[in-house]
Amino acid sequence: MPTDDVVRLLAARGEELEELLDRAARRRDAHLEHEGRPGVVTYSPKVFVPLTRLCRDRCHYCTFATVPGRVPAAYLELDEVLDIARAGADQGCAEVLFTLGDRPEARWRAAGDWLTARGYTSTIDYVRAAAQAVLDETGLLPHLNPGVMTPDELAVLRPVAPSMGMMLESTSTLLIEPGGAHFGSPDKDPAVRLEAIADAGRARVPFTTGILVGIGESLRDRAESLLALARLAEEYGHLQEVIVQNFRAKPDTAMRGEPDAEFDEFVAAVAVARLLMPLGVTVQAPPNLAGELGDADDAADDQALLLRAGIDDWGGVSPVTPDHVNPERPWPGLDALAAVTDRAGFTLRPRLTVYPRFQREAGWIDPAVAPVVGKLADADGLASPQ
Ligand SMILES: O=c1nc2n(C[C@H](O)[C@H](O)[C@H](O)CO)c3cc(O)ccc3cc-2c(=O)[nH]1
Ligand SMILES: C[C@H]1O[C@@H](n2cnc3c(N)ncnc32)[C@H](O)[C@@H]1O
Ligand code: MET
Ligand code: SF4
Numbered sequence: 001m002p003t004d005d006v007v008r009l010l011a012a013r014g015e016e017l018e019e020l021l022d023r024a025a026r027r028r029d030a031h032l033e034h035e036g037r038p039g040v041v042t043y044s045p046k047v048f049v050p051l052t053r054l055c056r057d058r059c060h061y062c063t064f065a066t067v068p069g070r071v072p073a074a075y076l077e078l079d080e081v082l083d084i085a086r087a088g089a090d091q092g093c094a095e096v097l098f099t100l101g102d103r104p105e106a107r108w109r110a111a112g113d114w115l116t117a118r119g120y121t122s123t124i125d126y127v128r129a130a131a132q133a134v135l136d137e138t139g140l141l142p143h144l145n146p147g148v149m150t151p152d153e154l155a156v157l158r159p160v161a162p163s164m165g166m167m168l169e170s171t172s173t174l175l176i177e178p179g180g181a182h183f184g185s186p187d188k189d190p191a192v193r194l195e196a197i198a199d200a201g202r203a204r205v206p207f208t209t210g211i212l213v214g215i216g217e218s219l220r221d222r223a224e225s226l227l228a229l230a231r232l233a234e235e236y237g238h239l240q241e242v243i244v245q246n247f248r249a250k251p252d253t254a255m256r257g258e259p260d261a262e263f264d265e266f267v268a269a270v271a272v273a274r275l276l277m278p279l280g281v282t283v284q285a286p287p288n289l290a291g292e293l294g295d296a297d298d299a300a301d302d303q304a305l306l307l308r309a310g311i312d313d314w315g316g317v318s319p320v321t322p323d324h325v326n327p328e329r330p331w332p333g334l335d336a337l338a339a340v341t342d343r344a345g346f347t348l349r350p351r352l353t354v355y356p357r358f359q360r361e362a363g364w365i366d367p368a369v370a371p372v373v374g375k376l377a378d379a380d381g382l383a384s385p386q
Contacts, residue, residue: 001276006223009272010265017268024271024310032312034279035357037380041307041341042282042351043334045383046095046143046316047088049081050324051130052123054108055101057147057185060254061215061247064325065101068110075114075123081130084321085138091319092386094376095353096140098127099325102147102187124153131160135372143208143316143353148187148196154203159368162354164200165208167243168193171228172221181215181255194228201236206358206365210243210284213269214260222269230276238364240355241282241313244270246289248326263302267309274310280357284313287337288329299332300340307344313351349382356381 012020032038052075055065068074076084085096103123104111111123120126124146131142142161149157149164157164169175171190175182182188200207209232211225226242233239246266249258274283285306291299317331332340334348341348354373358364359381365373378384 001227003220003223003227006227006272006276007219009275010219010222010268012268013264017264020268020271021305021308021310024274025308027274028283028310028312031274031279031281037356037382039346040349041312041314041346042349042382043314043337044095044143044316044353045088045091045093045350046097046318047084047093048097048099048316048318048321048324049076049084049130051076051081051098051100051127051146052104052111053101054104054111055147056103056107057101057187058183059185059188060181060183061212061250062325063250063253063327064099068108073114074104074108074110075126078130078133082133082137085134085140087320088318089138089140089386093318093320094141094350094383094386095316096131096134096138096142097145097316098131098142099145100127100147124149124156128156128160131157135160135369139372139375141353141369141372141376145208148192149199151199151203154200154205158203158205159366162352162358162365162369162373163206163208163240166193166196166200167210167212167245168197168225168229169212170215170217170221171225172217174221175216194232197232198236201232201238204363205238206240206354207238208241208243209239210241210245211269211273212245212247213266214247214258214262215255216258223272226269226273226276229273230278233278233281239277239281240358241284242273242277243284243286243315244273245286248289248329250328263305267305270306270309270311282313282355283311284315285311286323286326287314287317288323288331289326293329296332296336300336303332303337303340304344307341307346351382352376
C-alpha cells in the first residue's frame with residue numbers, strides 16, 4: 001500500500017475509523033482461519049525477569065532503566081531468576097520473559113564488575129546462562145528481549161530460547177536528534193534496529209517486534225514503521241507477532257508532560273498494523289495499557305475496541321510479576337480478560353512464547369529447546385493445561 005494511503009488510514013476518525021476497524025477485524029479473522037484457530041484469541045501466561053535495569057541507552061519515556069545506586073545489585077543472581085521462574089511454574093505459567101537494559105557494561109562499571117566477578121564475558125553471555133538455567137531447572141520457555149543483538153549473539157542465544165524479540169519502536173530519525181525520545185540511545189537508531197530484526201530473520205529466530213505509538217513520531221513515521229515491518233515479515237517469515245504498544249507517560253521521566261497517545265489514534269494504528277501484516281503474523285496489544293488507570297469498566301471498553309481493531313493476542317500476562325516496564329499498570333485478572341474476549345465472540349486460550357506455525361515448520365526451533373517446547377505444547381501448538 002502506498003505510504004500516503006497508509007497515512008490517511010492512520011488519521012481515520014468517526015465513520016472512516018469504524019470502516020477501518022471492520023476491515024481489520026475481517027483480516028484478523030482471515031489470519032486466524034489461515035492459522036487453523038478460528039475464534040481463538042491468545043495470551044501468554046508468563047513471569048517477567050528484569051535481569052538488569054542498568055542500560056547504556058537513555059530513552060526518555062523509560063522508567064525501567066535506572067542507575068546503580070538505585071538497585072540492590074547490577075543483575076539478578078541466578079537463584080533469584082530461578083525463584084521467579086518457579087513461582088511462575090506454580091501458577092501455570094509457560095513463559096519466562098527476560099527483558100533488560102541494553103549492554104549496560106558499556107556504560108556502568110558496576111555492571112562490568114558484576115559480570116567479571118562471576119566469569120561472564122557480557123550481558124548476553126549472562127542471559128544465555130540464565131535462560132539455560134530456566135530451561136534445565138524449571139522447564140519453562142525463555143523469551144529473550146535484551147535489546148539489539150549481533151548475528152553472533154543471536155547464534156549464542158538461539159539454543160536457549162525458542163523465541164526472541166525487540167521492538168522496532170519507530171523508523172523516525174528525528175527521534176534520535178536532540179530533543180527526541182531516542183536522543184542518547186545508540187541502540188534506538190532505526191537503521192541499527194532494522195538490521196538487527198533482519199539478522200534475526202537470517203538466523204531463523206521466531207521473532208516478536210512492534211512499534212511504540214505516541215513518542216513524538218509523525219503519522220508518516222508510523223506508516224513507514226509498519227510498512228518496514230511488513231516488508232521484513234514478507235522477506236524472512238520470522239515475525240511471529242507485531243506488538244502495537246501505546247506510550248504511557250511516567251512521572252519521573254523527561255517525557256512526563258507529554259500526553260499519552262490518544263486512544264482513537266492508537267486503535268487506528270492497531271487496525272493498520274493488521275491490514276499491512278501478512279497472514280500468519282499475530283497483532284498484539286497489551287491489555288494493561290488500556291483505559292484510565294483504576295477504571296475497570298473503561299479498560300474493558302478499550303480492550304473491546306482493540307479486539308474490534310483486529311488484535312488476536314494480548315501478549316504476556318502475569319499472575320505473579322508486575323509489568324516492570326509499566327509498573328503502575330496492573331494486569332487485568334484472567335477472568336476479566338476472558339470475559340472481554342468472550343463478549344467479543346472469541347475464546348481466550350493460553351499459548352507458548354513460540355507460535356504454532358513455527359513449531360510445525362521445520363528449521364525454526366533449535367534442537368536443544370525443541371523437547372521443552374514439545375512438553376508444554378498441546379495438539380494445537382498452544383499451551384497444554386499445566
Ligand atoms: O510485560 C511486558 N511484556 C512485553 N513483552 C512480552 C510479550 O508480551 C511476550 O513475551 C511475547 O508475546 C512472547 O510471549 C515484549 C516482548 C518483546 O519481544 C518485545 C517487547 C515487549 C514489551 C513488553 C512490555 O512492555 N511489557
Ligand atoms: C519493552 C518495551 O516497552 C516499551 N516501553 C518503554 N517505556 C514505555 C512507556 N513509558 N510506555 C509504554 N511502553 C514503553 C518499549 O517499546 C520497549 O521496547
Ligand atoms: C526495557 S526496554 C526493552 C529491552 C531493551 N532495552 C529495548 O529497549 O529494546
Ligand atoms: S527502553 Fe530499553 S533501551 Fe531504552 S532506556 Fe529503557 S531499557 Fe534502555
